[in-house]
Amino acid sequence: MAPRKPTLLLFDVDGTLTKARQSITPEMTEFLRSVREHACVGVVGGSDLPKICQQLAGGDEASVHRLCEYVFAENGLVAFKGGEQIHKADLVSQLGDAFLQRFINFTLAHLSKVELPLKRGNFVEFRNGMINVSPIGRSCSQAERDQFVEYDAAHGVRSDLVRALTEQFGDSGLCFCIGGQISVDVFPKGWDKTYSLQFVEKEGFDEIHFFGDKTSPGGNDHAIYEDPRTVGHSVVDPSDTRRQVEELLKLR
Template sequence: MSRDTSKIILFDVDGTLTAARKVIEPDMVTFLENLMHKYPVGLVGGSDLAKIEEQMGGRDRLNMFDFVFAENGLVALANGEIIAKESIQKFMGEDKIQELINFSLGYLSGVKLPRKRGTFIEFRNGMLNICPIGRSCTYEERGEFSEFDKQHGIRTTMVDALRKEFTKDGLVFSIGGQISIDAFPTGWDKTYCLRFVEKDFKEIYFFGDKTYKGGNDHEIFEDSRTKGFTVVSPEDTKKQVCQLFGIE
């Protein structure tokens, strides 16, 4: 059977191909390798390239994908080679970046959580990642915060405050992963990556877990150029892909 290059299948990483911040499981690797014999496949992650590489189990594993879009596509790879790179620092300027950082740290200083750790703001190439608990938390603490956040809406409330404060600055704030908020210029959500594939493929499929409004998969899920599907786990991803494409 020849490869159908009229379609491309794009996957979110956390919660879609892997458990949150965990390395991909061997059975998922096998599943994707088999899928890539049939269709081109790409990754679309909000994390930076180093984190996605870690979750995929190394650079060689990462390079097996036709496309890898780190930071929503601000860092774009095709067949293992970087084809484009954009910088939020260059786009926003230092004054506005510091204004956003200072407001976020001030806001977080007044938030009471079961526990706080360190690295509350992570400066990425294409976004600022704001984390109420701190990205240096353990995996168990990450899960604890996630459950606390579901009950108390910590991130949702902070997103509302950020949007109110930076209404006129052309910034988007969305809930990403289990523990953080992504801040980036308008249009730099996951739809950014579509510019690299929309001309070469007749159909673009996207699978992600945070497709709800405010989630970082929402914009690409709803985009008219994609056929979007909501998943709840890596196992659900495999099940839906198999059903949709008739794979046994």
């Protein structure tokens, strides 16, 4: 077998390796294992580590680390290399509780005025490195999630939320990005997915390729997709990810 190339393939999770908020297929898992024979593999997701592990290995963290040499949860605020944690940053120490309470109160007040076909629970999810805001609520079922996707496409619910947050907190040093299917990600500037690149840019890779589905302006993959340190690949679903990787590594 030819020696492995000094190349890193970094993958978004939702919409790239898996369908949104669903588990990876066995076929995709086997494909990633085969890719590791040709290049280094990493994942960078906006979700926290337990959610990433649930999607990629049924909750088995050790299996995720065996599958991916780099695991960057919450955009890299929680970072692993070879199964060892190498970094962790904290949102509370960055912003302070007084500001966070003001932000959460404003966000809940805004969402209380939004009329949707339905709402569920968990509208504001506080994570280690970001706040995830969902107008429908993250407790919705998959069918309810799909219904919201169609409604949001027609009515721009999340775009309106981004505008409201930008008007109120535009001078606070925060970024507001539409993420996944049902939510908006909120984090300090520089804490997007490019945050993860500091841990790999000096690792001796000839190229760092990033694959993501939310690469348009305003999407949570846009910054890393456009970053000069990466070669960006915009995908539409996991099967498209596989096709593009096969073409890149000449596996077909």
